[in-house]
Every structure is written in C-alpha cells, then in structure tokens.
Amino acid sequence: MKLYHSPTSPYVRKVMVTLDLTGQSGEVELIPGSGTPLAPNDATIAHNPLGKIPCLIGDDGAAIFDSRVICRYLDHRANSGAKAGLYPDGDALFPVLTAEALADGIIDAVLLTAYEWRLRPEEFRYQPWVDGQAAKVERALAALEQTDLVLSGPMNAARIAAGCALGYVDFRLADLGWRDRCPKLAAWYAAFAETPAMKATVPVG
Numbered sequence: 001m002k003l004y005h006s007p008t009s010p011y012v013r014k015v016m017v018t019l020d021l022t023g024q025s026g027e028v029e030l031i032p033g034s035g036t037p038l039a040p041n042d043a044t045i046a047h048n049p050l051g052k053i054p055c056l057i058g059d060d061g062a063a064i065f066d067s068r069v070i071c072r073y074l075d076h077r078a079n080s081g082a083k084a085g086l087y088p089d090g091d092a093l094f095p096v097l098t099a100e101a102l103a104d105g106i107i108d109a110v111l112l113t114a115y116e117w118r119l120r121p122e123e124f125r126y127q128p129w130v131d132g133q134a135a136k137v138e139r140a141l142a143a144l145e146q147t148d149l150v151l152s153g154p155m156n157a158a159r160i161a162a163g164c165a166l167g168y169v170d171f172r173l174a175d176l177g178w179r180d181r182c183p184k185l186a187a188w189y190a191a192f193a194e195t196p197a198m199k200a201t202v203p204v205g
C-alpha cells in the first residue's frame with residue numbers, strides 16, 4: 001500500500017495510528033502529499049480529485065479516501081481480512097461512527113481556523129466566522145467529555161479520532177485551556193497520548 005501523507009495532518013495521523021494498532025505499519029510506503037486549496041499537490045490530485053490527504057492506494061491499486069474510509073478499510077484488511085475490531089458489529093457500530101464524526105468535526109473546525117490565519121490575507125479575515133469554528137470545538141469537546149465509548153472500554157475508531165483531534169487542538173490552539181473544562185477527557189487523553197502509536201505520530205512543524 002501507499003499512503004499520501006503529511007507529518008502534521010491529524011487525518012493522516014488517524015490512519016497512522018490505525019496502521020500501528022492493527023499491525024500493518026510495515027506494509028505501507030509513505031509519500032509526501034500535503035497541499036492546500038491555494039497550492040494543491042499534483043501527486044495527491046492524481047489519486048484524489050479533492051487534493052486532500054490522507055489518500056491510500058490499496059492492495060488493488062485503487063485510491064481510498066477519506067480518513068474514515070481508510071481506517072475502516074484497514075480494520076477490514078487486518079489479519080488477512082478478519083476485522084481488527086475497531087468498528088463493532090450490529091447496532092453498536094453507529095455510536096462509534098457518530099463519535100468518530102464528532103472528533104473529525106473538531107479537526108475540521110481547527111483546520112479551517114488554521115487555514116484562516118495561514119492562508120487568508122489579513123484584510124479578508126472574518127472574526128465572527130472564526131468564533132463560530134471555536135464554538136463548534138467547545139461544543140464538541142463538551143460532548144466528548146460525556147462519550148463513554150471514547151473514555152473507556154475496548155479500543156475503537158472513535159477513540160483514535162478523538163486522540164488525534166485533541167493532539168491537533170494542542171498543536172494549533174495551544175492556549176485553548178480545554179483541560180479545565182473537560183477533566184475526564186483530559187485524564188483519558190493524558191494516558192492515550194503516551195501510547196506508542198500516538199508518541200510516534202506527534203505533529204511537528
């Protein structure tokens with residue numbers, strides 16, 4: 001497999017952590033793929049018309065995106081086709097998918113905030129829109145604080161996404177102070193951040 005990759009992308013981090021936890025890290029070649037809407041990456045676009053990473057080239061040579069689809073593919077592919085168990089069967093699947101979407105939504109809001117200050121010229125910035133993204137992050141963090149399937153129980157895809165989302169909050173919004181408002185989430189994340197898969201993928205740059 002090939003993975004179009006960036007060391008700072010939290011969506012890519014979800015995939016890297018999933019690869020590690022499912023024992024597939026050695027089966028993927030990492031290819032630099034980062035771009036922005038203003039400076040798209042041609043290598044990534046060749047496989048994903050949206051120009052976004054992560055984009056995985058799977059065993060049959062076809063492109064797989066986005067991060068949620070890739071993580072589910074990797075769970076499916078682990079152990080020669082037997083599921084790795086990051087996505088439960090039956091009705092228990094949907095709370096995990098919803099909590100994964102919640103965590104991804106935190107990443108989306110922080111990424112849009114970071115794009116605002118990194119990419120948009122100062123005279124075009126619109127503070128109420130940035131404030132709206134910050135409000136999404138706060139509401140979603142408060143919801144994660146109440147999400148038991150993230151805080152305890154068997155490993156699942158939502159927990160991976162939550163860990164990567166919190167890592168990205170700390171990376172881009174270091175002064176947010178979310179730990180005081182979400183003490184259970186903070187205690188859980190303090191331990192999860194120390195796991196080998198998370199320590200190996202801390203964003204730098």
Ligand SMILES: N[C@@H](CCC(=O)N[C@@H](CS)C(=O)NCC(=O)O)C(=O)O
Nearest residue numbers: 009011035036037052053054066067
């Ligand atoms: N929903 C996608 C989001 C992927 C995404 O936005 N990736 C960013 C990097 S963190 C990207 O490649 N942005 C380039 C662009 O928007 O043109 C996923 O879960 O994979």
